[in-house]
Amino acid sequence: MNPVSELIKNLADQHGRERHNLLPILQGVVEQEKYLSEFSMIEIARELGLPASEVYGTATFYSFLEHKKMGKYIIRICKTITCSMKGKNQVLLAIEDMLKISVGETTSDGTFSLLQTNCLGFCHKAPAMLVNNEVFTDLTPEKVREILSSYLKK
Amino acid sequence: MTISYQLKRADFIFKNENDWEDVLNKSISCSATELINELISSELKGRGGAGFPTGLKWKLAAEVDEPTKYVICNADEGEPGTFKDREILTMVPFKVLTAMAVCGYVIGAKDGYIYLRGEYLFLLPELNKAIREFEYYCDEIKLDFRIHIFMGSGAYICGEETALIESMEGKRGEPRNKPPFPSNSGYMNKPTVINNVETLAHTYTIFKYGAKRFYDLGVQYSRGSKLFSVSGDTPKPGIYELELGMSLADFVEEFGDGDTKAVQVGGASGFLVPRKRFAETAIGFQGKLTGISLPTGGSMMLFNSSRSMFNVLDNYLEFFREESCGQCTPCRVGCQQLLMGIKAVKRGEKNARYLDKLLRLTETMKLTAKCGLGQSVANSFSSIVENFREEMIY
Numbered sequence: 001m002n003p004v005s006e007l008i009k010n011l012a013d014q015h016g017r018e019r020h021n022l023l024p025i026l027q028g029v030v031e032q033e034k035y036l037s038e039f040s041m042i043e044i045a046r047e048l049g050l051p052a053s054e055v056y057g058t059a060t061f062y063s064f065l066e067h068k069k070m071g072k073y074i075i076r077i078c079k080t081i082t083c084s085m086k087g088k089n090q091v092l093l094a095i096e097d098m099l100k101i102s103v104g105e106t107t108s109d110g111t112f113s114l115l116q117t118n119c120l121g122f123c124h125k126a127p128a129m130l131v132n133n134e135v136f137t138d139l140t141p142e143k144v145r146e147i148l149s150s151y152l153k154k
Numbered sequence: 155m156t157i158s159y160q161l162k163r164a165d166f167i168f169k170n171e172n173d174w175e176d177v178l179n180k181s182i183s184c185s186a187t188e189l190i191n192e193l194i195s196s197e198l199k200g201r202g203g204a205g206f207p208t209g210l211k212w213k214l215a216a217e218v219d220e221p222t223k224y225v226i227c228n229a230d231e232g233e234p235g236t237f238k239d240r241e242i243l244t245m246v247p248f249k250v251l252t253a254m255a256v257c258g259y260v261i262g263a264k265d266g267y268i269y270l271r272g273e274y275l276f277l278l279p280e281l282n283k284a285i286r287e288f289e290y291y292c293d294e295i296k297l298d299f300r301i302h303i304f305m306g307s308g309a310y311i312c313g314e315e316t317a318l319i320e321s322m323e324g325k326r327g328e329p330r331n332k333p334p335f336p337s338n339s340g341y342m343n344k345p346t347v348i349n350n351v352e353t354l355a356h357t358y359t360i361f362k363y364g365a366k367r368f369y370d371l372g373v374q375y376s377r378g379s380k381l382f383s384v385s386g387d388t389p390k391p392g393i394y395e396l397e398l399g400m401s402l403a404d405f406v407e408e409f410g411d412g413d414t415k416a417v418q419v420g421g422a423s424g425f426l427v428p429r430k431r432f433a434e435t436a437i438g439f440q441g442k443l444t445g446i447s448l449p450t451g452g453s454m455m456l457f458n459s460s461r462s463m464f465n466v467l468d469n470y471l472e473f474f475r476e477e478s479c480g481q482c483t484p485c486r487v488g489c490q491q492l493l494m495g496i497k498a499v500k501r502g503e504k505n506a507r508y509l510d511k512l513l514r515l516t517e518t519m520k521l522t523a524k525c526g527l528g529q530s531v532a533n534s535f536s537s538i539v540e541n542f543r544e545e546m547i548y
Contacts, residue, residue: 022324061326064308121237124391133275
């Protein structure tokens with residue numbers, strides 16, 4: 001069995017096969033695969049007995065359910081007002097310069113993807129970013145370089 | 155007109171909670187009607203921003219004759235400038251869990267859900283631990299109530315209660331038509347109470363100390379205390395519990411950096427108040443007798459004179475354009491047109507009078523958009539454009 005199909009079957013066994021189990025299954029696939037391929041969405045539709053268009057419609061609604069291949073570490077830097085006021089662009093430039101990618105791109109070795117996101121809820125410690133599920137706040141260009149270096153060593 | 159009300163600090167939400175077992179036992183030894191009456195007499199209103207009376211919400215769901223009902227804690231905190239709910243769930247989770255169980259007891263629900271925004275996934279291990287301990291105690295006292303966590307996946311609109319329900323049902327987070335309201339037909343079309351994290355934490359205070367203690371704080375129509383998330387140009391960003399009804403002038407005196415040009419009250423969907431109106435603005439719910447009163451989910455963003463209000467509005471509109479669910483045309487197209495419109499004016503491609511056309515567009519959105527997102531874009535747009543028109547043009 002294809003490993004993705006097996007993952008989807010296991011997730012459906014764990015969460016259930018009703019429509020209201022769809023989001024946890026989509027999240028489970030993204031957690032493992034980092035994104036939802038067309039194949040994954042069709043497989044989920046088959047497993048749950050839903051039209052593939054319904055799965056696609058739901059999956060593409062949510063900004064954390066990526067449907068493009070992503071790197072091992074997804075950097076999401078907050079671009080909402082306070083982070084923007086407190087030096088988000090300088091931090092972003094430092095990341096782009098260090099990783100040699102622009103927003104929306106993935107490094108050629110597949111380690112990092114760089115995205116911007118809306119308010120992360122750390123306006124009092126701006127600027128903030130997520131690397132996968134980990135939060136980093138009060139960022140400066142120096143600090144973000146250290147953080148990314150520590151990920152490179154992992 | 156100047157408001158004489160002073161800024162007063164309160165300390166209920168984050169006070170220690172070692173007594174949650176007592177509060178739970180004390181509460182469920184009362185009748186559902188007694189608890190509802192207590193909430194109604196406290197005059198607690200929802201702390202997510204919309205301000206619906208909490209006691210009434212519980213009462214409406216309790217009155218529906220239906221064996222399956224649900225309690226949902228809305229932890230999809232996404233309003234720009236708001237970060238209090240995460241702090242509550244981190245510092246005092248048992249208050250929220252206890253309040254959910256009491257709500258379940260009052261309305262007749264056996265299952266509670268916490269809808270946690272995807273950005274807060276890192277809270278999960280600690281929160282699950284608290285839930286396990288809580289459920290263990292419920293079993294001990296033979297209270298049939300279970301709490302589940304449902305993770306969001308990055309969608310601001312899912313903080314709107316019917317969009318949240320759609321999302322839990324495995325669909326796109328598109329708001330429903332109201333009525334029916336969730337108290338009649340919510341999750342899985344069953345009666346559902348959806349309360350904000352902070353609202354639930356306040357019910358804990360009310361059940362512990364009685365309605366009067368809560369009612370005595372604040373002012374008429376705006377009773378109790380409220381958590382404020384303070385950010386922007388301030389020497390002391392953070393979360394503060396304050397009594398409702400304070401004047402914005404007092405707030406700025408306390409939190410400003412001496413050069414505060416304007417304060418955004420209530421996040422991107424709220425209002426921008428310029429310096430000249432600080433003294434006449436009170437922070438509370440509508441209906442206050444003196445001055446202008448603003449409802450708020452607690453987001454207070456301060457801007458000093460180094461900030462361009464054009465950039466602020468541009469940032470908000472980009473936020474709304476991306477977060478609009480796209481379901482209704484006024485909001486989907488309106489947010490795009492507003493954003494393109496202010497840029498065109500700034501670049502000189504449209505003349506200044508075009509701003510008045512855009513203001514009329516926000517009025518249309520206010521009247522015709524399906525949910526609070528599209529309706530509230532007018533708040534920040536008109537309050538910024540009307541007060542800082544020259545910054546939009548030059």
